Amino acid sequence: MASKNLFLLAGDGIGPEAMAEVKKLIKAMNDKLGSGFATDEGLVGGCAYDAHGAAISDADMAKAMAADAVLFGAVGGPKWDAVPYEVRPEAGLLRLRKDMELFANLRPAICYPALAASSSLKQEVVEGLDILIVRELTGGVYFGEPKQIIDLGNGQKRGIDTQVYDTFEIERISGVAFELARTRKNHVTSMEKRNVMKSGVLWNEVVSQTHKARYSDVKLDHMLADAGGMQLVRWPKQFDVIVTDNLFGDMLSDIAAMLTGSIGMLPSASLGAPDAKTKKRKALYEPVHGSAPDIAGKGIANPIAMIASFAMCLRYSFGMVSEADKLEAAIAAVLDDGLRTKDIMSDGMTEVGTVEMGDAIIAKFLG
Ligand SMILES: NC(=O)c1ccc[n+]([C@@H]2O[C@H](COP(=O)([O-])OP(=O)(O)OC[C@H]3O[C@@H](n4cnc5c(N)ncnc54)[C@H](O)[C@@H]3O)[C@@H](O)[C@H]2O)c1
Ligand SMILES: CC(C)[C@H](C(=O)O)[C@@H](O)C(=O)O
Numbered sequence: 001m002a003s004k005n006l007f008l009l010a011g012d013g014i015g016p017e018a019m020a021e022v023k024k025l026i027k028a029m030n031d032k033l034g035s036g037f038a039t040d041e042g043l044v045g046g047c048a049y050d051a052h053g054a055a056i057s058d059a060d061m062a063k064a065m066a067a068d069a070v071l072f073g074a075v076g077g078p079k080w081d082a083v084p085y086e087v088r089p090e091a092g093l094l095r096l097r098k099d100m101e102l103f104a105n106l107r108p109a110i111c112y113p114a115l116a117a118s119s120s121l122k123q124e125v126v127e128g129l130d131i132l133i134v135r136e137l138t139g140g141v142y143f144g145e146p147k148q149i150i151d152l153g154n155g156q157k158r159g160i161d162t163q164v165y166d167t168f169e170i171e172r173i174s175g176v177a178f179e180l181a182r183t184r185k186n187h188v189t190s191m192e193k194r195n196v197m198k199s200g201v202l203w204n205e206v207v208s209q210t211h212k213a214r215y216s217d218v219k220l221d222h223m224l225a226d227a228g229g230m231q232l233v234r235w236p237k238q239f240d241v242i243v244t245d246n247l248f249g250d251m252l253s254d255i256a257a258m259l260t261g262s263i264g265m266l267p268s269a270s271l272g273a274p275d276a277k278t279k280k281r282k283a284l285y286e287p288v289h290g291s292a293p294d295i296a297g298k299g300i301a302n303p304i305a306m307i308a309s310f311a312m313c314l315r316y317s318f319g320m321v322s323e324a325d326k327l328e329a330a331i332a333a334v335l336d337d338g339l340r341t342k343d344i345m346s347d348g349m350t351e352v353g354t355v356e357m358g359d360a361i362i363a364k365f366l367g
């Protein structure tokens with residue numbers, strides 16, 4: 001069997017703690033199931049800056065480009081608050097996304113039955129929730145130029161970020177959303193702010209055109225992104241697939257995270273376009289959460305978002321659909337058994353640390 005090359009970038013804070021659980025899982029899959037994963041590891045974020053003054057080295061960038069899939073933990077932390085903007089830890093993640101052209105970020109928000117009662121929202125609001133945010137990841141205000149602070153010379157400065165979207169970028173991300181909707185409940189809600197932003201006007205226009213030309217069988221709604229945030233907490237089950245830009249997608253997915261019980265639950269897949277010849281996509285899998293400096297090193301981080309990101313990797317990069325389903329079922333079963341990390345702990349449940357949660361999921365998966 002050809003080996004499946006995984007490049008692991010654990011990063012900072014709780015990144016390495018969560019990644020350690022996935023490394024155990026990969027080893028178990030190789031040893032017990034002959035899954036044939038080959039792994040290599042690199043540095044990203046603050047640890048990369050400490051090692052060589054950049055948030056990711058060119059050598060590690062090249063390895064990420066060559067891998068079948070990249071698994072990413074988390075980056076950042078107060079230790080690097082004062083480093084130059086260009087080499088801040090988050091710049092490593094942004095470079096990976098941009099250079100690998102990972103334009104499609106899939107962020108599923110699923111409320112596992114066992115957690116419905118522990119969400120900060122009412123049980124009936126989140127029970128059975130299964131929505132997918134499709135976030136555009138290589139454009140918008142994250143990458144638009146100019147991006148700078150200029151000195152106005154009168155004691156004032158001006159901070160400038162630029163929101164830019166071209167037709168092809170909106171077309172390809174909405175295509176991903178429509179395609180995925182066809183495999184789900186066939187409903188896409190596009191979110192922008194066409195009432196104040198020209199890029200929002202274009203977004204709305206291009207999504208509608210793409211729909212009309214190629215996906216008229218899919219139900220399409222448009223919603224202003226601020227109202228979308230409100231609707232996400234009011235009645236999230238009205239949504240199936242949400243497609244939105246880079247910044248709105250960042251914010252709306254953090255909101256959606258809390259519907260599932262904790263940001264420690266939300267996985268994501270960042271995908272490029274299929275290669276014309278091989279049909280393979282470049283891909284990076286990462287939890288939606290950050291490096292959680294407040295709990296780093298305490299052994300209490302929830303590893304589920306990282307493990308569920310690996311399940312997405314099995315599904316999207318290796319076509320290992322039954323293994324992915326089995327891993328997600330193992331997560332649900334462990335939660336049904338009452339195991340909880342601190343962030344999702346509730347009365348009558350058993351509190352466990354990162355390692356115990358990882359071990360329990362792996363045991364269920366293998367058993
Ligand atoms: N993909 C990434 O690497 C990524 C994503 C978001 C933020 N960040 C960076 O992380 C740093 C901290 O950012 P932040 O505090 O705004 O967001 P964060 O997601 O790191 O933490 C927010 C809150 O959620 C909790 N939390 C997050 N993940 C958890 C988990 N797996 N288990 C239990 N609790 C968890 C944290 O303890 C914290 O209270 C910043 O430097 C930020 O730029 C990185
Ligand atoms: C760390 C940061 C660059 C990143 C983003 O803003 O995209 C994070 O918040 C995310 O959600 O992946």
Ligand SMILES: [Mg+2]
Nearest residue numbers: 250251254288
């Ligand atoms: Mg974010």
